Ligand SMILES: Nc1ncnc2c1ncn2[C@@H]1O[C@H](COP(=O)(O)OP(=O)(O)O)[C@@H](O)[C@H]1O
């Protein structure tokens with residue numbers, strides 16, 4: 338293998354890793370506050386991809402307008418799911434809300450199949466993202482290069498919100514004790530909605546960047562990335578946003594390195610995530626940066 | 635300031651509070667004593683809006699606040715220092731204080747300073763995570779956090795629970811001090827002796843009903859109270 342190929346694959350790994358990271362943040366934040374694995378998160382990501390197709394292909398809007406519309410629409414969808422499927426179960430046993438999340442996941446997948454058919458749609462070409470830049474013999478798409486940068490900027494923004502703002506303080510407080518948070522005058526529903534706004538917004542950004550790399554949009558396209566990103570969140574320590582990003586990078590890197598160094602095992606690429614999950618659960622269930630998982634009062 | 639009229643509270647089919655009447659006059663310290671499971675916490679949690687009563691009325695400063703949302707009740711000037719302190723372990727001491735003032739729009743620097751004057755220990759530890767504080771310090775923080783809302787009425791659920799005797803005395807001194815500064819206090823205690831000594835008026839709660847009431851001194855001298863709650867005094 339040449340140095341060029343290695344560099345190329347390294348960039349690929351970092352880039353796919355940051356896509357996982359963007360989606361993993363949504364899982365980890367929702368888990369942090371509701372102790373819920375939001376099974377619908379991968380399908381929200383899928384819907385964001387369809388929104389982009391409709392906005393650019395069907396309505397012919399320019400990419401920059403479409404991005405804004407897609408982010409807003411995805412956020413609205415995420416919050417709608419929370420309000421209709423999770424909020425009514427706020428005081429129900431945790432298993433009920435988990436099952437509700439699985440239900441929403443199936444609903445979105447089947448709704449997409451019904452409305453958009455199972456035939457893959459092409460993700461619109463965003464020239465500014467798909468054009469190639471070359472360094473000597475190595476060439477990358479702009480998307481590959483900007484994805485990690487965008488991810489780190491968004492991680493910084495999320496960190497800033499959680500650690501430096503009033504609503505972020507309320508989120509951290511609510512994540513360990515809803516009732517006492519209410520005694521402080523915190524509106525729990527607003528805190529939870531904010532979490533879904535952030536998670537869905539990041540999933541939308543992830544979908545746009547994802548489509549520029551893998552331009553095929555299908556109703557079940559969110560399933561595998563959803564599972565992998567959930568695993569990335571567990572690997573990093575669920576509930577911890579930095580951990581989610583770290584887990585995403587590690588998972589992306591591991592996949593690409595397998596393909597690079599052991600090309601004969603390429604078919605097992607999707608299995609890596611699950612092997613990592615098993616190892617983490619056996620060796621360090623709290624994940625790399627996770628703290629002791631406290632059951633919420 | 636606070637009037638409770640014929641309050642009933644049920645958990646599912648079990649009734650925990652069975653028609654109590656209480657009154658907390660402005661600027662006073664009123665205590666509610668009673669054994670474990672008598673319904674003391676339930677009463678406070680109902681006033682704070684965390685639990686909805688099945689019947690009865692809670693009137694605060696002439697306004698019926700029965701069944702209102704906790705946020706509205708906090709906004710009206712009632713705060714609760716919950717049983718077991720419940721400080722936010724993952725927030726710093728300073729953040730715990732700031733979050734106590736969550737609904738306040740104006741500058742809170744003065745209030746932070748006042749709390750630090752009352753509890754110098756908290757100032758030394760303002761950057762520490764609340765989860766790393768000792769039990770006594772956490773109780774100070776829970777009280778300080780409640781004060782940050784500038785409440786008119788502060789309700790405390792067993793602030794002395796699980797603390798060393800020396801620290802318990804400190805907590806009761808602070809309660810008197812807070813009251814002197816103009817805040818009305820509704821105090822729940824199993825430590826009846828100390829509670830009745832600081833209280834202007836007291837109620838005795840037994841399995842959801844008020845069985846005795848009187849000034850702190852009257853109850854301290856009452857034979858039945860001595861028997862049931864001041865155990866050692868007879869020896
Ligand atoms: N969340 C709850 N669900 C069901 N029963 C409860 C709940 N909280 C308290 N109780 C019951 O209500 C009664 C009064 O409890 P509580 O108000 O906590 O008493 P106290 O604070 O005086 O010890 C007890 O019998 C207790 O078991």
Ligand SMILES: [Mg+2]
Nearest residue numbers: 674675676717
């Ligand atoms: Mg109690």
